[in-house]
Amino acid sequence: MTELHAAPLDPAGVEPALRPFGSSRTLPAAAYTDPAVLAWERRHLFAGAWTCLGRLDELAGGGNQRAVTVGDVGVLLTFAPEPRAFANVCRHRGHELLPSGATADRPAAVCPYHGWAFRLDGSLATAPHMAGVDSFEPSELGLVELPAAVWQGWLLVNAGAPAPAVTEYVGALDALLRPYHMSGLQLGSRHVYSVAANWKTIVENYQECYHCPLIHPELCKVSPPTSGDNWVLPGAWVGGTMDLRDHADTMSFDGTGPGVYIDGAPRRTILYVALFPNLLISAHPDYVMTHRLTPLAPGKTEIECSWYFPEGIEDTAYAVDFWDLTNRQDWAACESVQRGLSSPHYVPGPLADNEDAVYQWISLVAAAYLDPTGALRAAVVDDGSPGTVGDGSPQTVSDGSPRVVPAP
Structure with a gap:
């Protein structure tokens, strides 16, 4: 099995990302730009975790x-x-x-x-x-x-150091996704993107809608960017929900679709989650979209974006075209961030009060840089912190305040 050691980063540069939410900082530039860090991540965070292969x-x-x-x-x-x-x-x-x-x-x-x-x-x-x-x-x-x-229909493999048991690894996410019956959905369309950005930059962008009013006008027409809540529940994942506007039945340019809902799926919310390290899942009332990330270089990521629908849906353009535009808006933003991270003037910055899910993701990665096995095992444990429930059932933070599990 893989011999474990810390990432090739100065621990003093990683430590600010592990401070409590509100006083933490983002990761150092080398986490996004150094080939040695990516080589370490491939061995310890991809081979050493439960990575989704498709x-x-x-x-x-x-x-x-x-x-x-x-x-x-x-x-x-x-x-x-x-x-x-x-x-x-x-x-x-x-x-x-x-x-x-x-x-x-x-x-x-x-x-x-x-x-x-x-x-x-x-x-x-x-x-x-x-x-x-x-x-x-x-x-x-x-x-x-x-x-x-x-x-849920995906094949996960742990190819390096032993990760926690897969049931513990996915934790409460399994119950949250069960209403979508994803293993029974049919592939409707797939786009493969090559994005000139680090894989973590892409996940961090996915975990907040702070940027939505400025770069996603189409999305904001059907989903309020300040809506929803983030979960803090057991498992090696982060994420939460957003709401649909009153006139919208789904995420599309006009908020309408073919009217075929997934039986049992929530009708008024969209679920956005990231299963560590490489699977992003966006679950809608009538379809599920996924992004599967493969890092190719510190500043290059292949993204396999797939749309899954209930059986019999032939016209998928309402969802695919909407998200293809939204994806490309995101990729342009992520590529700009990557260029900024490569600047000699970049200094890790603070997070806004609505970036609590970004904090959860960054602090998980930072903890893994120092102790990959310990960080994953800490992520799957329900320690009774605010926002968690002992039986793994879904629970959201409903008062609007950021609540996170303390960093390991």
Whole structure:
């Protein structure tokens, strides 16, 4: 497993982000611009957490094997039929069984270097020319299995240091999303964006609507930018809700849609959450939009944006066109922030009183820089702080005051 150590950042520069809300500061510039920090994040925050790889039905669609990269760790997925994850490393001399992004459909994963073959359960099937080796014990040479879990239709994999159990990791978010029946929704459209900004810059932008009146006039016409509440509940996630205006039934340019609601989903609110580290979920009364982030460089992120609808919806443009415009407004803002972060004159700044969810996100990242395992375990614990409930049921902060769990 991954050897844990702190991020290559000066702890004195990280500490201000861990101060109580109201006196904290944003992260130092190097957290967004330094290639060494991103390399550390790939190993400790992406491989070392439960990272979303995509929808299970899509991942399994190309065959019974698929190679992916989780953070900086090569992973072989098998589907026979239940999904399993293994280190993409032959137990002979380390050759990859499949190149990242490739798929196969055959009874075994065969190493192209020397022909060792592994069954889809990871056990060694054949190893040419090894029968005469005294120390050769096939039962000891299966592939290294990694934790994998299907949650709400997505496949999550923990490819590095052990993360908390997935049920604890998603925590109260599971109950909040259950009314949307997401595993039964159908993919209606997908856009892939390449954004010249750090992945954390994008998440931070997603966690506040402080910027909405200035850059999202279309959004503000259907949802008041000061509406809603943020949750502080167990799990490695942050987020909250916003309301629809009285005339609006959904998020679209005119507030209307085809009138097909998700059975059981809230009708007057939109849920916006970020599951650490890379999945953003925007749940509407009639569709769910997700953003799945993959950092490509300190200042470059690939974003897979997907829209999911109840079965039978053919005209999805009302939602897709609205959010494509809104996305592009956000990406332009994030790219400007990234350029500012690269300036020699950038100094970490304070957060406004309506940026409490940004504070939760930044303080989680800051704590992880100092102690990645400890930060994730602290995030999943319900310690009875204001805004939390012991049984994991949904609860919002309703009086408008920011309430956050103290930073670890």
